[in-house]
Each structure stands twice: as C-alpha cells, then as structure tokens.
Amino acid sequence: MEFDLIIKGGEVVDPGSGLLGRMDVGIQGGVIAAVDRALPTEGVGATLDATGQIVTPGLFDLHTHVYWGATYWGIEPDPIAARTGVTTWLDAGTVGSYSFPGFRRYAVEQSEARVLAFLNVSSIGLIAPTYELNNLDHCDLGLARRIVDANRDVVLGIKARIDANTTRGVGLEPMRLARKLADQVGLPMMVHIAKAPPLLEDIFTLLRPGDILTHCFTGQDNRILEPDGRLKDFVRRAWDGGVVMDVGHGTGSFSYEVAERMLANGMPPDVISTDAHQLSIQGPMFDMPTTLSKFLNLGMSLPDAIERATARPARAVRRPDLATLKPGAPADVAVFALEEGTCTFHDVFMRARSGRVRLVNRATIRAGKPMVALPAQPLAPWAELPEHQRVK
Numbered sequence: 001m002e003f004d005l006i007i008k009g010g011e012v013v014d015p016g017s018g019l020l021g022r023m024d025v026g027i028q029g030g031v032i033a034a035v036d037r038a039l040p041t042e043g044v045g046a047t048l049d050a051t052g053q054i055v056t057p058g059l060f061d062l063h064t065h066v067y068w069g070a071t072y073w074g075i076e077p078d079p080i081a082a083r084t085g086v087t088t089w090l091d092a093g094t095v096g097s098y099s100f101p102g103f104r105r106y107a108v109e110q111s112e113a114r115v116l117a118f119l120n121v122s123s124i125g126l127i128a129p130t131y132e133l134n135n136l137d138h139c140d141l142g143l144a145r146r147i148v149d150a151n152r153d154v155v156l157g158i159k160a161r162i163d164a165n166t167t168r169g170v171g172l173e174p175m176r177l178a179r180k181l182a183d184q185v186g187l188p189m190m191v192h193i194a195k196a197p198p199l200l201e202d203i204f205t206l207l208r209p210g211d212i213l214t215h216c217f218t219g220q221d222n223r224i225l226e227p228d229g230r231l232k233d234f235v236r237r238a239w240d241g242g243v244v245m246d247v248g249h250g251t252g253s254f255s256y257e258v259a260e261r262m263l264a265n266g267m268p269p270d271v272i273s274t275d276a277h278q279l280s281i282q283g284p285m286f287d288m289p290t291t292l293s294k295f296l297n298l299g300m301s302l303p304d305a306i307e308r309a310t311a312r313p314a315r316a317v318r319r320p321d322l323a324t325l326k327p328g329a330p331a332d333v334a335v336f337a338l339e340e341g342t343c344t345f346h347d348v349f350m351r352a353r354s355g356r357v358r359l360v361n362r363a364t365i366r367a368g369k370p371m372v373a374l375p376a377q378p379l380a381p382w383a384e385l386p387e388h389q390r391v392k
Contacts (some may be wrong), residue, residue, distance in 0.1 A: 016311020
C-alpha cells in the first residue's frame, strides 16, 4: 500500500474507535488509509516521526464562535487550529438566519479547518454580546427552517442562550420557540445556561434526549448542583434520559468547585468544549489543550479526556464519521506531547489549581495536510476581559 504521509511510532489514543497503543497512521488521498503496528515506508511521500508523542483524531470542539469581524464574539479558527489540534469547529449559535449566508461564504468556505454550526433561533445571532432573544420578533421560525433545509451539510442543530441577560423580560418563550424549531427540522437543540431567570428547573422541562446542555459546570445561579453539592434530581433524570452535558468553558462557565464535586462523584461531563471566542482565548480558557489539561489534572484519564473531545461530540451531532482514525475517515489528525512539570490553571473565577501535566500540540493535520501556523486577526476593540480575569 502506498501512502502520502505516515505518522510513525506514536501512541495512538482514539478510544471512540478502540484504537489504543503504539501504531503508525497511514494517510492517502486525504483519508485515513491504515492504522497498524508497523506500516511499510517504501514509496511514502512523507513521514512524521511521532515517537514518544500522542496521536489522536483531530479534535472536535462542540462549542465555539468563529464568525470573525461580523459578530461580537467571533474568532478565526485556522490560526488556533494549527497550534491546538482542533480540526472541527462547531459554531454554537453565533449566526442566525440573517447572517448565515455570509457565515457560509466567509467562515465555512474560507477556513481550512472544518466549520459546522448550530443556527441561533434568533435571526440576528450574536451580532452583539447578548439580548438577541429579548425581542421575539427576531425568532422567525419559517425563515430559520428554510436556512436549515438549504444548509444541512453545515447546520447540525439549533442554539438558544437562556439566561437573565439574553431573554430579558420574555422568560422561557425563546426556548419554547427553539424547541419547536428543533422538532420541526429534526435536529438537536443546544441550550446555554448561566444566570437566572429563567430557573434551571423550568429550562429542563423543555430538554429532550439528544439535546445538549452547554456550560454544565457553570458556577453561576443556574448551577446543576444543590447547595449541599448533590446533583439536582431533575438534572440527573434528564442526563440519564439522554441529555448531553457539555462543558463550554468560556470566560463565565467553568467552575472548579462544580467540576471537582462532579468528578469526585463519578459524573464527568459527556463532552469537553471550549466556548472559544474573542474573550476566552485571552484566558483563563486559552484553548482546547489547556482545557483538556485541566481535566487531566483533576484526575481524568487521557483516553477519557480525548474521547470527550473527539468521538463523543461527533456522535452528539450525528457525525460519527468525524473525529476518528478509522480507515476511510477524513485524515484529520493531531499530535501532542504530554509535558510534565509544575503548572497552574484557573477557572473563570480565577481560582487556581496546580497541575503536573500539560497537553501541548505538536502538529495538526487536516484532510491529510499539515496545517501551517498563521497569524491571528487582531482582537476586536471591545474584546476586554472582565476586570477580575485580567493579569495584573
């Protein structure tokens, strides 16, 4: 068998596909051609030596914001993808019906990284920091259905941010409309939680199996834990029933207090995602390897962490063909080093935790070709971290 590229001698970690151990990964024509103990190197176009390093599927970030220049939160994926191993970026509601055509042309089609999306139930999306749902006239379900039906290769779900700022004065009605839209188009709904109102218990009445609760480890009002630290009963019932729990770290949605309690009780999240945007990439989230490192230092195994950033998010949006090293899959691959040494991480409240390992990306391969590091676009003039998160 001939290969365009062989990644040699790395420790393959792809638990979603049952591929674990020291193996070579052979790539031909932009797809994974073979994964085996010792692939022949005769006639190979190029070889990447991964000895002593970790080889995973290209990571799948289930919660990002990647419409740079046209929205408050959006960043460009490629400069970050090349240095983090994230080859699939799912934009979580940055765009609504009015902005989707531009998003498709300038973000989806212009990015080397794969860009997919959840369509915001608000037709204006996240042009501003918040308030997109406090005017129900923006929730044009008929238009949204037409956008979804014309773009099902990109649109994999419906997004609604349900918190005190976004829904100011209209309560749960935007979520009811998002529920109706998701059911009409046959796609899952992703719901963001933060500050109440609406109350978390009311939000959960509208979640269905396969829906995604993002910011599941928030430390804000609508946290999933009771004051005594127990998981709320209605959350447990929904989780057991098939609701997907997603981290969505961001600048306001990852609490060490909640994460530590949940992991200690044997309840890790289903998906680890970043909520990468103009603010969070400045810290304390920074990027996916940093976010995964936080969970490694909380005691999660490397295979469990990688599965939550590859196979599990792919399955959550019904794309099991992605984020896998199975032969025949798109050749999206990441190579990492697991560096040892004292390091410090922070949650969104700037609570510090020390660690001993850090995941560091060494190479990112998209569709069989190594991604080249590119300069990032400058931060937007409004992209200032909250005062408590700024490094003095």
